[in-house]
Amino acid sequence: MPTIEQPAMNQALDAWAEQLIGYAAQLPPGKLALVGLIRRGDILARRLSEKLRAAGCPALCGALDISLYRDDWSMKSSKPALHSSYLPFSTDDMYLVIIDDVINTGRTIRAALNALFEYGRPAGVRLECLVDRGGRQLPIHPDYTAFTLDSPDVEDVVVHLSEEDGTDSISY
Amino acid sequence: MNNLYITNATDPAGRQVDCRMGRSTGDVTFAPAGSISAPAGARIIDGTGKLLLPAFFDLHAHIEQPGRSKRESVTRAGQAALNGGVWGMLVMPSPGFMFDNYATLDSFRDAVSQRALAEMYAAGCISVGMNGEQQAPYNTMAARGVSVLTDAGAMPSSTLMLYRAMKYVAELGLTLAVRGDVPELTRNTCMHPGTTSYMLGLHGTPPCAEEIGIETVLRLARDAGAKVHIQTVSTAESVRIIRRAKAAGQAVTAEVALHHLLYTHECLGDYDTNFKTLPPLREEQDCAALIEGIKDGTIDCIVSDHTPCTPFSKKQDFISAPAGMVALDTFLPAIYTYLVKPGKLTWPEVVRACSENPCRIADPREPEYDAPMQAPLMLFDPRETYTVSEEHLSCGTLNTPLLGTELCGRVTLPLQ
């Protein structure tokens, strides 16, 4: 399996953060918030917000568990334990950036949008992902992706992050 | 019966014997193997490796099948009995076989003579309709061959009614068969109190209820001068009480149901209704004491307490499901597999408890005038094993925990 490891991962995150800083510059100050999807999107969101703060461009950061909003779990045999969503700010009039590790069918994002709108009425929502592996089933497209692995040869994409898995890598 | 000649079989005492059987049950000659010869024209059966035993008599069988005709109940129970090595049984009264009047007794006798493959004797009711209030017509029943009276394994709730019944039947020479119980103490209970009952949230049947009941019956019978038979003894203390009464010379006999020797309350596991019995399954130490009671003669008989229950009724929850299991089809193989083979009982002890003693207790004949009831012989091959399946259960229902388990032994009964 081909693998992307460090330092390529970190370089990609730096570029991602650069892009976010560019986006923030277009917004009113203090209106940018990163919303990571549990489990791994939230880790990426935390890392990105660290990089933003270091660059002098602080952004709010939260985590969202979308299990309760999925439309496919009733077909699954079992469900994962829920994690608490953590959005320590009002989403009203905020510019939210959904951060996730891999975008595939788009169903996770559909669920995330539903979940997010029950917290309030944001001014805008963007979608940014580490990996786009194609295979979309819904009209949802990321505004930014660090890696695009959209090839029929790619059967599975596995993202490891050191906070959760002890190592940083993307295997595909 | 044809002339039969059985060679080289093993008798209960372990001797190799030949056996010549004439046309009647009583016409039997035993001799050491090889010492006599087959009569001309006799059918010869090779008994090598098989046991030649007197067939069993079951003192406690419920044969009525809910939803089935009486004739079918009789037919099925008779076939089941032969499968399990039982040639005759005492049939407990039940709603469909309410043996409290001559008409029911006569129609039962008719059904048996037309349909039954095994001998069946009716146990008369103690009280009319088994309701524990009015004594049944004992003279009428005795005239129709009833020798044992019972309210089907229950203790009449009225001590006074029972006491008077005892005084009455003492004159007639009948035996009262009663299970020790104090109904007030066992109401709304369905299993032995212990860890399992606590875990399952089922209320426990205190052993003392049975023991107090037995003491009461014995005390009443002593006073009334009646012969009593204690049914389905289940606790160690009950065995001790009966042992003391026998030592004091009281006319008492006692039985234990086979399932009380094989299983404990822990078998109920996750509400397995096949293990719901009355009285309930007790503890390991009770099983041991009951077996000890058989060995020393305190317990006279092992009975089947055969009780067919419909699949629906046993599929209900444990509290709603009826008590009882079917046991005739598997009677001798289960006794051999679980009691004789592991060395808990010997063949002579089994023959005494399953054939000699029950025949004597159930015998409706007057010993002074008639020859005593005699059991026919059967062959039992302990080498064969089989897994109990629906086809082995002729009794008509499947409520036995032995279903799907492996048993040893095959019965040949009747011999012909």
Next chain:
Amino acid sequence: MNPRKDLLTISSLSDEDIHTILDSASAMKDIFTKSVKKVPALKGKSVLTLFYEPSTRTRSSFEVAAHRLSADVTTFTVSTSSVVKGESVHDTIDTLMSMKMDYIIVRHKNSGIPAVIARHCKAAVINAGDGAHAHPSQAFLDAFTIREKYGTVAGKRVVIIGDILHSRVARSTSVILQRLGAKVAYMGPGPLVPPEKHTGIPRFTNWESVFEWKPDVIYLLRVQNERIDTPFFPAQDYHQAFGVTGERLRRIDDLDLAIMHPGPVNRGVELCDDALEYRNSLICNQVENGIAARMSILYHLTPQTPVHE
């Protein structure tokens, strides 16, 4: 958590199952603080409450839980007068199977009935209390409440007081607390506390020994005289002998112990009036947590009813 159709007892769950359900209950509780107190997790699913015993609290707690997960809730009213033994339960199951229910929440006075129903239908069956057997959702809310209060259940000492013999709450709650590493003791009138050799749980019959045992939580059971046909104990002096009197409340306060009760409380029997206002009473938390725990249970069960793929 492994796929599981029914929740009948705590004992049938693995440690992982217990932790997963408790963890998810915390996340469920967060939903209560949002402006939209509802998630679409069970949208389009049908939940049926089948109560053969009267109960307002447990039933409405389950109903609120199901509503907050967006399920459709049907209440099957069983008139107790028409219930004769277990037969009607079988008939009812046949009816329910035709109704294509996904979840059946059942309460019955006979121990073991939910298991009978679970065996006979594809719906997920949740035992909401059967006889003196089990009440697993109560166990989860109790464990959750203790964990929320102390951060952990492990090492806590909980004494359950009252009619243990007839209590499904005692049976289920003691099992979950022990599985989570707590120590449990029983206290109550002699005839109503089974011997330790049957339960494996220390048995007390007076308050003095309870205090000596140094509990963290005093868990009082409801005195259910309606469920007992023949009196087991002198009823008049229950409060004096086994209840939380004013004097005992002061001692409980001094020792900083928590008080729990599955409700509804018989004032002046299990608890004196002041005890209901006690600062460390977790009784209201139990009610709120009951909804979260039941949401988590509903969410984690997997009915075997056909799903449109």
